[in-house]
Amino acid sequence: MTGRTRVVTGFSCLLMLASVVPTCCLAAEPPVEVLWPGGAPGAKGTAPGDIPKLTLYLPEKSKATGTAVVICPGGGYGHLAMDHEGHQIGQWLNSFGVAGFILQYRHRNSGAGYGHPAPLQDAQRAIRTVRSRASEWGVRPDRIGILGFSAGGHLTSTAVTHFNDKVYEARDAIDEASARPDFGVLIYPVISFTEPFTHVGSRRNLLGAEPNQELFEKFSNERQVTAQTPPCFLIHTWEDKGVPAENSIYFYLALRRAKVQSELHVFAKGRHGFGLGKQLPGTSTWPMLCQKWMKASGFLGQ
Numbered sequence: 204m205t206g207r208t209r210v211v212t213g214f215s216c217l218l219m220l221a222s223v224v225p226t227c228c229l230a231a232e233p234p235v236e237v238l239w240p241g242g243a244p245g246a247k248g249t250a251p252g253d254i255p256k257l258t259l260y261l262p263e264k265s266k267a268t269g270t271a272v273v274i275c276p277g278g279g280y281g282h283l284a285m286d287h288e289g290h291q292i293g294q295w296l297n298s299f300g301v302a303g304f305i306l307q308y309r310h311r312n313s314g315a316g317y318g319h320p321a322p323l324q325d326a327q328r329a330i331r332t333v334r335s336r337a338s339e340w341g342v343r344p345d346r347i348g349i350l351g352f353s354a355g356g357h358l359t360s361t362a363v364t365h366f367n368d369k370v371y372e373a374r375d376a377i378d379e380a381s382a383r384p385d386f387g388v389l390i391y392p393v394i395s396f397t398e399p400f401t402h403v404g405s406r407r408n409l410l411g412a413e414p415n416q417e418l419f420e421k422f423s424n425e426r427q428v429t430a431q432t433p434p435c436f437l438i439h440t441w442e443d444k445g446v447p448a449e450n451s452i453y454f455y456l457a458l459r460r461a462k463v464q465s466e467l468h469v470f471a472k473g474r475h476g477f478g479l480g481k482q483l484p485g486t487s488t489w490p491m492l493c494q495k496w497m498k499a500s501g502f503l504g505q
Contacts, residue, residue, distance in 0.1 A: 233293070234259045238328045243309070244371040245321060252313030255325040257332065260293030260303035261340060268300035268503050271342040272388070273329045277353025277476070280310045280322065280408035287478035288352040288390075295479060299494055299503070302342050304333055308358065311408035319409050319418070320370040326362045327370065327382040334380040346502055348386040348433075353446060353476065354405040356392020357424070360454060363387040363435065364427035386502055387435040388493060391443055391475055394450035397423040402446050425450075428457035435465040436496045438489045445475035466496050 238255045239246075246253050257273075274296075276288040283289065285305070293303030308325035309317035330347060337344040351359030366383040373379070393402045396410070396419040410418050420426065437455055439448035448469050455467040470486040480486040497503050 233290075236332070238325060238332060239374070241374070243321070243328075244324055245317070247315030247317070250314045252309065253315060255309055255328070256307045257329055258289070258293070258305040258307065259340070260290075260297050260305070262297040262300045262302060264341065266297075266300035267302070267341050268346075269341070269343040270300070270346040270497070270502050271302040271304060271333050271337070271340070271348070272296055273326070273333060273347070273349045273384070274303055274305045275308065275326065275349065275351035275355030275358045276305065277351070277355040277391075278310065279402070279404045280318075280354045280357075281312045281404070282310065283307060283313075283355075284352065284476070284478075288355065288476075291479060292350065295490055301497075301503070302340060304329060318411055319422070322358050322409065323361055323365060323368065324371045326358055327366070328377070330362065330366075330382050330384055331377050331380040335377045344380075346385055348388060348497075348502065349384040350388035350390070351392060352390045352478070354393050354402070354408075356389040357394060357405060357409075357422075359387050359389050360392055360394050360424040361422060363432050364424045364429070383431075384433055386433050386497070386500065389435060389437045389451065389454070390489070391439050391446055391477075392437070392450055392454070393446050394425050394454045395423045396420075397426075398449065398453070400447040400449045402450075425453040425457045428454070428461050428463065430461050430463065432458065432461060432463050434463060434500055436493050437465070437467045438470065438486075438493075439468075440470045440473035440477075440486060442471070442473055443475045464500070466492075468492060 236257045276283040289305045296303040306329045309321040334344045349359050349362050393405045396406045437451040439451040458465040473483045473486040
């Protein structure tokens with residue numbers, strides 16, 4: 204069989220598939236929104252990795268609760284786990300009527316390479332974008348949360364504690380909206396940059412190789428919790444050696460001291476990076492527990 208024949212055969216198969224599968228059953232790609240159409244603050248180029256974006260997972264209107272979540276995939280601030288910590292999470296949120304907005308934030312290996320403050324700039328802009336366009340996307344401006352895994356969990360902890368930090372100059376009406384999330388969901392998050400259990404790779408990628416104790420302190424977010432920090436739901440596992448459970452435990456204790464209503468689960472099973480954890484005994488219940496927490500906390504329902 205020649206190379207040309209193989210191409211024709213493959214194309215014919217696609218035509219046959221299109222003829223037998225109804226158009227309504229072919230999954231459409233979720234829409235993508237660029238956060239700064241005119242270029243992000245501090246952008247070093249115009250490659251895809253220099254352009255932060257939101258991928259939109261909007262639920263069926265008949266299911267929609269009016270709640271939205273900005274999703275921050277993990278990856279050590281050096282890449283983004285866009286499938287099991289991104290697209291799968293958007294689909295899970297849609298299953299119970301929550302809109303998911305996957306944040307493709309800048310990091311050390313995206314585009315020309317970025318550290319602080321680029322990820323926080325992108326997170327704040329994402330929250331403001333969803334809030335300012337809430338009516339367009341069928342969500343309520345007082346039900347906008349943020350969810351993150353691993354280093355994306357650190358970005359989430361930064362968003363819920365540093366929402367008043369001015370990390371870029373306002374450009375348009377979007378930036379007039381509040382950057383404070385209404386709640387946070389942190390899944391095996393990196394939290395501390397000062398304790399022995401820190402994830403050194405994430406810290407290096409965000410803040411650079413040269414130690415800067417002032418920045419280490421500032422972004423050890425268990426030290427930045429106040430009474431204004433929004434409610435949070437946290438999960439971790441005993442088996443996590445990459446990012447030990449102390450990260451979540453210290454953050455939860457800080458929330459408790461500040462009297463911020465929150466919930467923590469430390470499961471027995473699961474290595475770092477398990478996503479929805481579908482095959483893990485016990486740990487696989489975390490999505491259901493998170494949904495129940497959101498409902499009990501007033502973030503679900505009409």
